[in-house]
Amino acid sequence: MSLLVVGSVAFDSIQTPQGHVDSILGGSSVYFSLAASFFAPVRLVGVVGEDFPAQYKQLLEDQSIDLAGLAEKPGKTFRWEGRYEGAMNEAQTLDVQLNVLGEFMPDVPDAFKDSPFAFLANSSPVTQLHVRGQLPDDTFVMADTMNLWIETEREALMELMASVDGIVLNDDEARQVSGEHNLLEAGRWICNRGPRWCVIKKAEHGAMLLGPGTVFALPGYPTASVYDPTGAGDSFAGGMLGKLAETGNVNAQSLSLALAYGTVVASFTIESFGSDRLCAIERQDIERRLAEFRNCIRLPQ
Amino acid sequence: MSLLVVGSVAFDSIQTPQGHVDSILGGSSVYFSLAASFFAPVRLVGVVGEDFPAQYKQLLEDQSIDLAGLAEKPGKTFRWEGRYEGAMNEAQTLDVQLNVLGEFMPDVPDAFKDSPFAFLANSSPVTQLHVRGQLPDDTFVMADTMNLWIETEREALMELMASVDGIVLNDDEARQVSGEHNLLEAGRWICNRGPRWCVIKKAEHGAMLLGPGTVFALPGYPTASVYDPTGAGDSFAGGMLGKLAETGNVNAQSLSLALAYGTVVASFTIESFGSDRLCAIERQDIERRLAEFRNCIRLPQ
Numbered sequence: 001m002s003l004l005v006v007g008s009v010a011f012d013s014i015q016t017p018q019g020h021v022d023s024i025l026g027g028s029s030v031y032f033s034l035a036a037s038f039f040a041p042v043r044l045v046g047v048v049g050e051d052f053p054a055q056y057k058q059l060l061e062d063q064s065i066d067l068a069g070l071a072e073k074p075g076k077t078f079r080w081e082g083r084y085e086g087a088m089n090e091a092q093t094l095d096v097q098l099n100v101l102g103e104f105m106p107d108v109p110d111a112f113k114d115s116p117f118a119f120l121a122n123s124s125p126v127t128q129l130h131v132r133g134q135l136p137d138d139t140f141v142m143a144d145t146m147n148l149w150i151e152t153e154r155e156a157l158m159e160l161m162a163s164v165d166g167i168v169l170n171d172d173e174a175r176q177v178s179g180e181h182n183l184l185e186a187g188r189w190i191c192n193r194g195p196r197w198c199v200i201k202k203a204e205h206g207a208m209l210l211g212p213g214t215v216f217a218l219p220g221y222p223t224a225s226v227y228d229p230t231g232a233g234d235s236f237a238g239g240m241l242g243k244l245a246e247t248g249n250v251n252a253q254s255l256s257l258a259l260a261y262g263t264v265v266a267s268f269t270i271e272s273f274g275s276d277r278l279c280a281i282e283r284q285d286i287e288r289r290l291a292e293f294r295n296c297i298r299l300p301q
Numbered sequence: 302m303s304l305l306v307v308g309s310v311a312f313d314s315i316q317t318p319q320g321h322v323d324s325i326l327g328g329s330s331v332y333f334s335l336a337a338s339f340f341a342p343v344r345l346v347g348v349v350g351e352d353f354p355a356q357y358k359q360l361l362e363d364q365s366i367d368l369a370g371l372a373e374k375p376g377k378t379f380r381w382e383g384r385y386e387g388a389m390n391e392a393q394t395l396d397v398q399l400n401v402l403g404e405f406m407p408d409v410p411d412a413f414k415d416s417p418f419a420f421l422a423n424s425s426p427v428t429q430l431h432v433r434g435q436l437p438d439d440t441f442v443m444a445d446t447m448n449l450w451i452e453t454e455r456e457a458l459m460e461l462m463a464s465v466d467g468i469v470l471n472d473d474e475a476r477q478v479s480g481e482h483n484l485l486e487a488g489r490w491i492c493n494r495g496p497r498w499c500v501i502k503k504a505e506h507g508a509m510l511l512g513p514g515t516v517f518a519l520p521g522y523p524t525a526s527v528y529d530p531t532g533a534g535d536s537f538a539g540g541m542l543g544k545l546a547e548t549g550n551v552n553a554q555s556l557s558l559a560l561a562y563g564t565v566v567a568s569f570t571i572e573s574f575g576s577d578r579l580c581a582i583e584r585q586d587i588e589r590r591l592a593e594f595r596n597c598i599r600l601p602q
Contacts, residue, residue: 087482181388183505184525204484205506206520215597219507219518224485253601260600296516299561299595300554 002114003245004139005032006045006106006131007121007234009052009070013081013095014273016088018227024274025056027078028121028144031231034278035238035265036119037063038286040245043112045069045131047104049077059279069109073100088229089203108134115139117245119237120164122146125156132163140250142166142197142241144233150177162194165250168237170201183208184215197255199240201233207259214252218259221267221293228273232266235278239265239286264289303415304546305440306333307346307407307432308422308535310353310371314382314396315574317389319528325575326357327381329422329445332532335579336539336566338364339587341546344413346370346432348405350377360580370410374401389530390504409435416440418546420538421465423447426457433464441551443467443498443542445534451478463495466551469538471502484509485516498556500541502534508560515553519560522568522594529574533567536579540566540587565590 007029013022033042043066050072057067078101082091108131118135120128120143128143135141141164149157150173157177161167167190171183178189183200187210190198197211202220209216240255240262247254264286271277313327330347337343344367351373358368379402383392409432419436421429421444429444436442442465450458451474458478462468468491472484479490484501488511491499498512503521510517541556541563548555565587572578 087476175388182525182527184523188525202506205503206518208520208523215523217507217520217523217597218600219509219520222485222509222516222518224483224489226483256599257601294600296518297598297600298557299519299598300558 001040001116001245001248002043003036003040003241004043004045004108004112004115004118004135005029005036005121005238006108006119007032007123008078008101009046009048010078010080012230012274013079014228014230015083016228017085019273021273023079025059026080026230026274028234030060031234031269031275031278032119032121032238033060033065034063034275035235035262035269036242036245037065038265038283039239039242039261040117042066042242043069043115045106045108045112047071047073047100047106049073049075049100052077063279066112069106069112071104073104075100082230084229087204088226091230106131116248117241118142119241120144121234121237125149125153125160128160129156129163132160140165140244142168142199142237144168144237145173145177147173147176158193161190164195166197166199167195168199168201170203170233174198174200184210199259201236203229203232207236207263209252209255209259211252211255216252216256216259218263219297221263221289222296223267223270225271227271229270231269231275235269236262236266238262260290260293261286264293302341302417302546302549303344304337304341304542305344305346305409305413305416305419305436306330306337306422306539307409307420308333308424309379309402310347310349311379311381313531313575314380315529315531316384317529318386320574322574324380326360327531327575328379329535331361332535332570332576332579333420333422333539334361334366335364335576336536336563336570337543337546338366339540339566339584340543340562341418343367343543344370344416346407346409346413348372348374348401348407350401351375353378364580367413370407370413372405374405376401383531385530388505389527392531407432417549418542419443420542421445422535422538426450426454426461429461430457430464433461441466441545443469443500443538445469445538446474446478448474448477459494462491465496467498467500468496469500469502469541471504471534475499475501485511500560502537504530504533508537508564510553510556510560512553512556517553517557517560519564520598522564522590523597524568524571526572528572530571532570532576536570537563537567539563561591561594562587565594
């Protein structure tokens with residue numbers, strides 16, 4: 001089934017203990033789309049400037065990502081510059097240039113509106129609500145958010161929560177929005193605000209799914225090959241919703257399995273700078289690593 | 302099979318966001334013994350002062366813990382005072398009075414020396430080596446450690462590592478001792494120093510087992526009932542080694558299952574101050590919760 005994503009397209013400049021790169025392809029919708037494209041037809045809505053090269057569009061189209069919703073506006077593409085240190089669990093933002101993303105209010109092309117699954121990548125909840133309003137009620141919609149909106153747009157964020165089927169956010173954000181230190185309590189607090197499902201990402205520590213009668217916990221994929229965590233969260237969401245869209249059913253079982261696919265896809269993303277590794281692998285690499293992951297987490301009888 | 306533990310017996314005074322208690326029974330060997338006693342006959346080696354009440358000895362003996370190795374020395378019992386805040390992942394030590402523990406060099410009673418399994422709870426690696434030297438070579442010995450010894454007794458700690466079968470430590474300690482940010486690398490670094498097995502405790506995030514050809518990862522038991530994390534690490538080790546001693550075989554399978562038992566037993570410990578909850582449950586409560594935990598972490602096909 002088709003999967004819609006609305007999010008950023010960016011040029012990223014990244015420093016990690018392993019090295020640095022300048023102005024490479026990035027952005028939430030890019031990582032999400034590439035990760036999801038292994039499982040389902042992806043439709044991307046976003047905006048770029050006049051400086052966005054044809055080769056990057058080609059790279060996305062080569063993965064069968066539909067770019068009919070990628071607007072090109074006068075000006076420059078969104079730029080992000082960040083640095084990771086130590087255990088690389090958190091990025092330090094060095095510079096942000098919103099450029100064409102600043103004023104962008106996404107319009108979902110009519111041809112995209114029948115997508116059964118949709119992901120509203122991290123952006124202002126006002127923008128996310130604007131997109132949610134363009135989609136049919138029965139679309140399965142998940143949304144991401146971040147600390148900035150929890151602080152500055154809390155009211156719109158609460159409205160968003162009440163209008164989507166799932167929220168994906170990291171552990172610090174779950175604690176911040178709920179005021180609960182305990183992640184189980186934080187997740188329940190969120191589920192009580194509207195979304196049927198809440199997925200809490202814990203970086204190297206894995207992820208947790210909460211829903212009706214459901215608590216599912218997954219450790220992180222044990223990997224020593226961390227080059228660049230940029231895009232890990234969006235790749236996780238892409239792998240998860242991609243697998244869910246492939247399955248077509250939303251329930252505790254399919255979502256739990258989808259979390260594992262998200263974990264595995266994200267484990268590839270962080271093995272190189274940018275999306276290089278994600279573009280180099282095939283579905284069978286994902287399946288092979290999922291089998292390995294199963295071995296690592298299988299509790300003997 | 303019998304399980305020997307050498308560690309502290311203490312009076313703990315604890316503050317958490319849920320309340321506070323003064324001078325309750327604590328110490329690494331106490332939590333370990335109580336946790337392990339569900340699975341195997343436990344033999345405790347430690348020291349108390351003249352102020353140690355008969356009722357606490359009775360409490361331990363009621364769980365069939367053999368106190369033939371519990372020395373009573375002139376002076377006062379070891380005291381620890383600590384506080385937990387926020388997510389309660391780390392204790393802030395407010396006061397330590399070593400008292401009789403200060404000069405204590407444990408002697409393992411001859412009758413305890415045929416224990417097939419032994420745990421050297423956190424103490425100076427010099428003391429731990431002194432105990433290791435009293436045990437037969439074929440005893441399966443695991444040892445805990447802490448940041449203090451990594452800083453101040455590194456050489457003795459390295460010698461200890463080379464003389465035991467397993468090391469149990471938390472994620473910060475694993476990073477500190479190895480100089481590796483990545484936990485998989487940190488665990489491998491430790492395994493390369495001698496111990497066949499390395500168990501890394503990650504508090505609410507679960508635990509990881511590394512060994513020959515083995516990486517096993519377990520998320521934390523999802524619980525909202527955290528009253529007092531004191532003793533969680535030693536209860537985890539007690540549940541783990543207790544289950545291992547019950548099983549009698551040491552391999553990747555039995556250790557993985559033992560990790561899950563350790564996780565579940567520790568989840569009870571933190572539900573009350575001190576050892577109250579641990580003393581109130583029965584084996585069937587552990588089995589019931591293990592079954593729940595299996596449901597929470599089972600990855601669908």
